[in-house]
Amino acid sequence: xxAPKFHLGWFLQESSIQAWGKPWTGNxxxxxxxxxxxKVLAQELERACFDYIxxxxxxxxxxxxxQSLDFALKNxxxxxxxxxxxxxxxxxxxxxxxxxxxxxxxxxxxxxxVARIIATHDLLSxxxxxxxxxxGGPTHPNWGLNEVRPHDLRYDEADEYVEAxxxxxxxxxxxxxxxxxxxxxxxxxxxxHHVNFEGKHYQTRGPLxxxxxxxxxxxxxxxxxxxxxxxxxxxxDTVVAxxxxxxxxxxxRDDIRARAEKNGRxxxxxxxxxxxxxxxxxxxxxxxxxxxxxxxxIETHIEKDLAKFAQSTGIDFxxxxxxxxxxxxxxxxxxxxxxxxMKHAAGGKTLREAAVERFQNRWQLGLIxxxxxxxxxxxxxxxxxxxxxxxxxxxxxxxxxxxxIVDGLVPELQRRGLARIEYTHERLRDTLLEF
Numbered sequence: 001x002x003a004p005k006f007h008l009g010w011f012l013q014e015s016s017i018q019a020w021g022k023p024w025t026g027n028x029x030x031x032x033x034x035x036x037x038x039k040v041l042a043q044e045l046e047r048a049c050f051d052y053i054x055x056x057x058x059x060x061x062x063x064x065x066x067q068s069l070d071f072a073l074k075n076x077x078x079x080x081x082x083x084x085x086x087x088x089x090x091x092x093x094x095x096x097x098x099x100x101x102x103x104x105x106x107x108x109x110x111x112x113x114v115a116r117i118i119a120t121h122d123l124l125s126x127x128x129x130x131x132x133x134x135x136g137g138p139t140h141p142n143w144g145l146n147e148v149r150p151h152d153l154r155y156d157e158a159d160e161y162v163e164a165x166x167x168x169x170x171x172x173x174x175x176x177x178x179x180x181x182x183x184x185x186x187x188x189x190x191x192x193h194h195v196n197f198e199g200k201h202y203q204t205r206g207p208l209x210x211x212x213x214x215x216x217x218x219x220x221x222x223x224x225x226x227x228x229x230x231x232x233x234x235x236x237d238t239v240v241a242x243x244x245x246x247x248x249x250x251x252x253r254d255d256i257r258a259r260a261e262k263n264g265r266x267x268x269x270x271x272x273x274x275x276x277x278x279x280x281x282x283x284x285x286x287x288x289x290x291x292x293x294x295x296x297x298i299e300t301h302i303e304k305d306l307a308k309f310a311q312s313t314g315i316d317f318x319x320x321x322x323x324x325x326x327x328x329x330x331x332x333x334x335x336x337x338x339x340x341x342m343k344h345a346a347g348g349k350t351l352r353e354a355a356v357e358r359f360q361n362r363w364q365l366g367l368i369x370x371x372x373x374x375x376x377x378x379x380x381x382x383x384x385x386x387x388x389x390x391x392x393x394x395x396x397x398x399x400x401x402x403x404x405i406v407d408g409l410v411p412e413l414q415r416r417g418l419a420r421i422e423y424t425h426e427r428l429r430d431t432l433l434e435f
Contacts, residue, residue, distance in 0.1 A: 005435050006382045007389030008410070008419055009273050010045055010053045011240065012038070013078075020076045024400040035082060035090055037399065042091040044402050045098055048410040049420045051431050052099030053091065054132055054220055054240065054391065055084040059108055060142045064310035066318040071307050078311065085117050092125040099428030101130035101220050101238075106154070106161045108136075108143055111197075112204050115168035119210055122217040127427030130218035131165075133158060133235070151331075152227045160199040162219070162235045167195040169216050171207030218428050224252075224336025233259030238271045238432060240391055242336070244361055246384040249274050253385055271432050273391040278367040278374050280404045287369045294395070298359050302352060305359040313338055322352040363393060371404075375412035382418070 017032045019025050028037065042053060061079045062072045072079055088102040102121065104114050114131065121129030135154035176191035195206035221232040222240035232239045233256050243249045257267035279294065281287030298305060306317040313331040315338075320326075326345035331338050344361075345354035365381065367374045378390060394401050413419035425431045 127214035172211035
């Protein structure tokens with residue numbers, strides 16, 4: 001069996017001072033504001049024919065660790081960072097083929113401005129805009145939401161939210177702009193409609209004040225819980241998944257596809273991309289050294305990873321003894337991540353031991369070696385899983401590590417027929433559906 005050609009995306013975490021303090025990050029603490037690193041990333045990934053960049057967002061400075069801003073501010077954890085819709089517009093302006101998917105939380109916006117922002121991105125880029133739907137973590141006091149909102153309820157609300165957004169995108173029929181100079185008619189009123197959406201949680205009259213000329217923009221989603229998977233299978237065109245083995249990846253993808261088919265969708269229209277953090281070296285010894293150095297960094301900076309984990313789960317790990325066994329954890333935040341963490345804590349491991357094991361293995365998938373070796377492993381993994389591709393994310397993103405992916409790994413994938421060598425479509429949706 002031949003490994004299938006697969007899709008490549010990039011998960012841009014923390015559109016801020018990326019990997020500050022790590023080697024080869026230069027003067028990012030001074031240069032971050034002009035987004036020069038992210039512009040380099042977008043243009044280089046387009047040269048490598050990636051499908052899209054997904055810009056992650058949190059929207060606030062986390063106080064989850066220690067119930068204070070101090071740790072996040074001192075360590076530069078997701079702060080300062082750019083507003084994702086503005087950054088997306090900047091990256092779309094300097095590229096011509098790669099998709100840019102913007103995270104906009106249902107907790108932070110009414111459906112109408114989200115429909116309008118993403119439709120504008122899609123229009124101005126010729127069909128390359130996308131929306132990553134997030135329902136948010138436990139609390140959002142910046143938006144006046146101070147109570148912990150139940151996980152599944154947020155997805156119930158999000159079902160309604162996405163329906164409102166998509167109906168707004170559909171409020172203009174194709175060909176509504178007639179530009180009839182003879183009769184003095186720019187837009188045919190018969191082809192623009194109120195949506196009169198009246199849901200339990202959201203209401204919007206519509207219509208949108210601009211057309212979605214290229215149809216509905218692409219929707220991404222990263223739900224890993226059973227309820228999150230159901231949401232993704234119902235609405236998403238591309239799904240972000242975080243698993244640690246090919247076997248688990250296959251189970252996840254098969255589940256998403258089965259749920260999509262149950263919901264009346266063609267499962268081939270739902271592309272599941274798995275987070276991956278390759279560690280590349282010129283030789284095996286070089287890759288092993290870089291892997292070992294990364295593992296040592298995690299061991300000596302475990303509080304940083306726990307603080308990031310607290311940000312997404314709402315669990316204050318600073319209040320726990322690092323050297324005591326982990327008790328059962330509960331969250332209304334990212335439930336799949338907590339579930340995976342508890343697997344690492346099995347057998348009475350301490351918080352420190354479980355955290356080191358979890359964060360050292362996160363998204364590596366055994367992808368350690370030379371570019372050729374990692375390309376072979378990625379191909380074998382996709383052959384076992386069945387598709388659909390990888391979403392690269394690097395904890396030490398810099399111009400150097402971007403180049404290693406674009407000029408080292410990707411050419412090896414292309415030589416094996418695993419990755420595209422040129423774009424054949426202009427719109428993101430068509431790029432995703434190409435294979």
